[in-house]
Amino acid sequence: MPEMPEVETVRRALDATVRGARIEAVTVLWPPFVNATPAVFNTAVVGHRITAIRRRGKALILDLGGDRHLLLHLKMTGQLVVHRRGRLVAFGGHPTANIVGPMPNSWTRVVFTLSAARTLFVNDQRKFARIRLVTTAELAADPFLSGMGPEALSDDFTLAVFKQRLARFRSAPIKAALLDQATVAGIGNIYADECLHLAHIDPRQPTASLKPAQLLRLHKAIRTILRNAVDHCGTSYPSFINDGHHRDSYLDHARLFGRQGQPCPVCGTLVKRIRVAGRGTNYCPHCQHQTMQSKSRRQSSRE
Numbered sequence: 001m002p003e004m005p006e007v008e009t010v011r012r013a014l015d016a017t018v019r020g021a022r023i024e025a026v027t028v029l030w031p032p033f034v035n036a037t038p039a040v041f042n043t044a045v046v047g048h049r050i051t052a053i054r055r056r057g058k059a060l061i062l063d064l065g066g067d068r069h070l071l072l073h074l075k076m077t078g079q080l081v082v083h084r085r086g087r088l089v090a091f092g093g094h095p096t097a098n099i100v101g102p103m104p105n106s107w108t109r110v111v112f113t114l115s116a117a118r119t120l121f122v123n124d125q126r127k128f129a130r131i132r133l134v135t136t137a138e139l140a141a142d143p144f145l146s147g148m149g150p151e152a153l154s155d156d157f158t159l160a161v162f163k164q165r166l167a168r169f170r171s172a173p174i175k176a177a178l179l180d181q182a183t184v185a186g187i188g189n190i191y192a193d194e195c196l197h198l199a200h201i202d203p204r205q206p207t208a209s210l211k212p213a214q215l216l217r218l219h220k221a222i223r224t225i226l227r228n229a230v231d232h233c234g235t236s237y238p239s240f241i242n243d244g245h246h247r248d249s250y251l252d253h254a255r256l257f258g259r260q261g262q263p264c265p266v267c268g269t270l271v272k273r274i275r276v277a278g279r280g281t282n283y284c285p286h287c288q289h290q291t292m293q294s295k296s297r298r299q300s301s302r303e
Ligand SMILES: [Zn+2]
Pocket: 264, 265, 266, 267, 268, 269, 284, 285, 286, 287, 288
């Protein structure tokens, strides 16, 4: 499931390829994918330009000028493919759904024909992704978006705000609090584990029991990990993005992701996989052990 760094990677790729394009035609191949009938959807979007591509948490927002926006959730396997000057460029998608071949394919749900001979194919293998046509007022009132916590890399995400957002959680494990989109926008299973490892915090630790030094470390770790992941285009290689020359990936820098049973990159202890908050969770029993936390607290105070 794409998290903030992967969706931000898609946003930047779309920004570079389709921003400013005029929608000349739209074909809805699977009607449940959009929240309007194909006829209504067609009338609402054709003739408009994609003036901006924004992101909020894991959601993409395509501004169509005036009062119209397309709210896109990629969910598990949503994939965007841009056909431009005879080339196909794919963004996002499940590893097995990312085979870029002739478009449209059997997973194509919506096709946007754009100006300057560009075509945007919206594919989704598992049928969880959605596009919603919304007005500015509907966007502002969207309960999912308005309930979301601050963007991790924005100035709004201060330590004080983080503490305030965590105050709703008592005995729930800290990992559950991080997965809740109302705490910080865009963190999912992979980056929650990465952040807790960098912060030397056991993912099962009850949220209310976190000490001030731990909260400080975790806040700092969230910003460090997500900045690093965005810089490396998320866990995009090779499944998430395929533009023919893109090779950088956070996978080459991950601390725990995909490393269960392998040595922890910090201490060499084998990374364990457990279940926390209903999710498969990787952690290092040494670095993230309670007794290590006082040690790392001393370390971080020296930094
Ligand atoms: Zn370790």
